[in-house]
Each structure stands twice: as structure tokens, then as C-alpha cells.
Amino acid sequence: MPSLSTSRLLLDHTTSDDAALYRLSANSILVTTTDFFMPIVDDPFDFGCIAAANALSDIYAMGGKPILALNILGMPMAKVAVETIDRILTGGRTICERVDVAIAGGHSIDCQEPFYGLSVCGTAHPNHIKRNSTAQANDVLLLGKPLGIGVLATAYKQGKLDQSGYKTLINYASQLNSVGGELARLKAVHAITDVTGFGLLGHLLEICKASKLQAVLNVDDIPLLSQAVDLATNGITAGAALRNWENCRNDTSLSDKAKTIKALLTDPQTNGGLLVACAPKAAPQVQDLFVRNGFEQATAIGLLNNLGSKKITVV
Numbered sequence: 001m002p003s004l005s006t007s008r009l010l011l012d013h014t015t016s017d018d019a020a021l022y023r024l025s026a027n028s029i030l031v032t033t034t035d036f037f038m039p040i041v042d043d044p045f046d047f048g049c050i051a052a053a054n055a056l057s058d059i060y061a062m063g064g065k066p067i068l069a070l071n072i073l074g075m076p077m078a079k080v081a082v083e084t085i086d087r088i089l090t091g092g093r094t095i096c097e098r099v100d101v102a103i104a105g106g107h108s109i110d111c112q113e114p115f116y117g118l119s120v121c122g123t124a125h126p127n128h129i130k131r132n133s134t135a136q137a138n139d140v141l142l143l144g145k146p147l148g149i150g151v152l153a154t155a156y157k158q159g160k161l162d163q164s165g166y167k168t169l170i171n172y173a174s175q176l177n178s179v180g181g182e183l184a185r186l187k188a189v190h191a192i193t194d195v196t197g198f199g200l201l202g203h204l205l206e207i208c209k210a211s212k213l214q215a216v217l218n219v220d221d222i223p224l225l226s227q228a229v230d231l232a233t234n235g236i237t238a239g240a241a242l243r244n245w246e247n248c249r250n251d252t253s254l255s256d257k258a259k260t261i262k263a264l265l266t267d268p269q270t271n272g273g274l275l276v277a278c279a280p281k282a283a284p285q286v287q288d289l290f291v292r293n294g295f296e297q298a299t300a301i302g303l304l305n306n307l308g309s310k311k312i313t314v315v
Helices: 044-061 082-098 149-157 163-173 179-184 199-211 226-233 239-251 280-292
Strands: 009-011 020-025 028-037 065-075 102-110 115-124 140-143 189-194 214-217 252-254 274-278 299-305 312-314
Touching (some): 028 044, 028 065, 044 082, 044 115, 044 163, 044 274, 102 115, 140 280, 149 163, 149 226, 179 280, 189 199, 199 239, 199 274, 239 252, 280 299
Parallel strands (some): 065 102, 252 312
Antiparallel strands (some): 020 028, 065 115, 140 274, 189 274
16 A cells, blocks of 8 residues: 555656645645755845746646745855855745745755855645646736746857846846746646746747647747847757757647757756646636736747647647
């Protein structure tokens, strides 16, 4: 017989969801995740903010409310000043304080490459959990943030991003996806995920495979950061975009027009937008919730069905 702890584990890595689920009681589920990465910007405070927002997003994408976090920190101590480390941690704490998440310490190591992130715990009501596997045929797909964060981060590393572009990068990469909690309370919302390292196509493919559905996207409806479009046109794209395409190309069909923005469709997002699958009648309400929570470019980008030979078609 399975142990009590095993029987209470409701969701693991199997469906590539954003967090694990563990049943605490009939009315409460523990939602837990871990996320950390190396700096994408030089400013330590900004890096801390981005890393924390990115980790919290996994909880929001499951329909949970984050309540507790632990720092995960790796630093080359002989090369990085204590003041710099303090600024990173301050950035992370600042983001957590905005949504009443307590940071109760954490763990650090001395290593060659710096990294930072959080291990986060949250709670959710069983009726509010949103999984990759629960999307339905005819659902409308809505995206909360425009694509292109990875392109801007790459341009920054190459010294080709101006101050306006840097501000855009920080604004979007540190913008909390806390609207996920409100979206999850809508019964007509069937699935939510956040678009991060695998890009839009990669994370949508996870929903399609888990829910056994196909997706059709309209390239003209997909929100894009205008400066990222210009940069990508000039050959500045994230290295992971190509790897992301290789991982989904056999399941994806792109129109000629969609091929011109392939690097953005596979652009690895750091704390990218929430991708929501909902009943058609709820799409206006979902978009309104996004906009009222500061996601002005949130929009419907396509739909799910059980037709077609490819998992994703972008027309």
C-alpha cells in the first residue's frame, strides 16, 4: 500500500506543470516549487527582483497563493562583495513583501557561477487548482504579457539595449503574475501555465500534450515587445530559442508569416506572462481581469481543439 505521504501527493513532474501539489486536508492543498538562475542583468537589486517574481509565478500559475519562501543563493565569495549579495537578497525580499510572502532564511553556497532564486510554498483550495491536463476543446487561449523578454536580455548582455529597452525588460520581468489567483477562481478557466524558459510554443505544447488537444494560434494576435521585434529582425535572439524550436518543431506548423517571428515564438521568457485556457464565454472576463491588474497587452491569441495533425499550428 502507498504511504500516507505518497497518497497525498496529487501532482508531480509527470505533466510538466509549474509546481507540485500535496493534499493537506479536504479544503487545502500545498503548492510548492523551486526556481533559480544566473543573473540576466548586472544590477543586483534588479536581478533579485526578477528571480523572486519568476519563482512566485509558478505558484500563481497553479492557482495558488504563495505564503512562504526560502532563498537559494550561490556566489563566488572571493569575487562578489557582501554588499552586492545583500542587494540581491533585498530585491528578492522587496518582491515577496509586495504580496505578503515571508522569507524564512534559506541556503547559500560558495561556487564559481552566481545564481539566485527561491523555494516557495503556497496554498490553494482544491477547486481552484489549474493543471496543464485540464484544458478543454474549444477553449480560448489568452496570453498575459507580450513576448520578447529573452531578446531584450540578450541585447543587454551584448551591450545593444538602450535605457528605454532596459526599463521595459525590468518592468515585465519583475511584474508579478498574482492575477493567477483571481483567474483560478473562475470555473470557466480550465488551465493556466506561465510562459518561461521553453517559450510560448514550448509551454503551450505541454498543455496540448497533457490535455490531448491541438492549438491554433493567430500570429497577428500574439502580443510582442516592439523593441524585441526590431532586435530579432537584426539577428539578436536568445541562444535557447533555437533549442526550444528543436524541441517542438515536429509538433508545430508555422505559416510563412509566423516563420518571420519564430525566434519570438520560442523566445525564453524570464517571468513571462500567464497562458490561460478558458471557455469562450469567459474570455472577455479573463481579459478584463488581466487588464485591471496591470497587464494592458493581455489578449486572446488562439484556441484549442481536437483536430489537425500537428499539436500547434500558427497561421
